[in-house]
Amino acid sequence: MTELNNKTIGEIVAEDYRTAQIFKDHGIDFCCKGNRSIREACEPRNMDPERVIGEIEALWRQTPEEAFDFQAWALDRLADHIEKKHHRYVEEKIPVLNAYLSKLCSVHGSRHPELFEIAREFKSCGGELAAHMKKEELVLFPFIRKMAKTQPGEGVGQPYFGTVQNPIQMMMDEHNTEGDRFRKISGLSNGYNPPEDACGTYRVTYALLQEFEEDLHLHIHLENNILFPKSLSLEKQLRG
DSSP, rough: OHHTTTSHHHHHHHHHHHHHHHEEEEEEEOSTTTTTTHHHHHHTHEEEEEEHHHHHHHHHOOOOOOOOOOOSSSSHHHHHHIIIIIIIIHHHHHHHHHHHHHHHHHHTTTTTTTHHHHHHHHHHHHHHHHHHHHIIIIIIHHHHHHHHHHHHTOOOOOOTTSHHHHHHHHHHHHHHHHHHHHHHHHHHTTTTOOTOOOOOHHHHHHHHHHHHHHHHHHHHHHIIIIIIIHHHHHHHTTTO
C-alpha cells in the first residue's frame, strides 16, 4: 500500500497497464490527469482511495497476463509503435465515424438532437488530432529518435524549439483538450449506450466511438506517462 501511495496514477499504469481498467471503472482519468496520486484523484469525488488501492493489490496478486512492457522499450521503438498503431488508427477511423455520425443526424436527429452536438465535437476532434499528430511526426518524434540514437558525450545539438520540454508541454495541453472533449461526448451519448429506438448503424457508431476513446486513452497514456517523461530525462542526461 505504501508503494501505491507514493506513486502517481500515471506511474502505476505505466508499470502495469492492466490497472487502467480499474481507474476507468472508477471514472479516474489516468492519461491526461495521471500526475495525481490515488488519494488526490479520489478526494474531489468523495471516493474511498482504500477501495481503489485494494482492487489494484488484488489484481497484482493474480497471475500476470501477457502484455507489452512499454516501460522497458527504447524511446525510438515506442515512438514508432505510437505512430504505426495509434496514429494510423486515428486516421483510419475519423472519416468512418464522421460518415456514420452524419447519417445518424439526418435519420435520428429530430428525435435525438444530442447527435448534432456529438457530431460537431467529434469533427472538431478529428481536425485537431490530425494537426496534433503531424506536429508529433514532423517535429517532436524525430528529435526523440535522434536523442535515442545519440551516444553519451556526442551531444544532441540544439533544436529550434530550444528544449524538448516545449513541444512536449504543447502536446500535453492538446491531450487535455481532447480528453475533455471525449468526456463531453461520453456524457452526451449516455456512456455510449444507444437509446431503445436505435438502429444497427446507431449501435455500431456508439461502439466505435467508445473504441476510439479507449484507443485514445492508451495513446495518450503511452506519451504522457512513458514517452515524454523518459524523453525529458534523456535530454537532461545528454546535456550533462
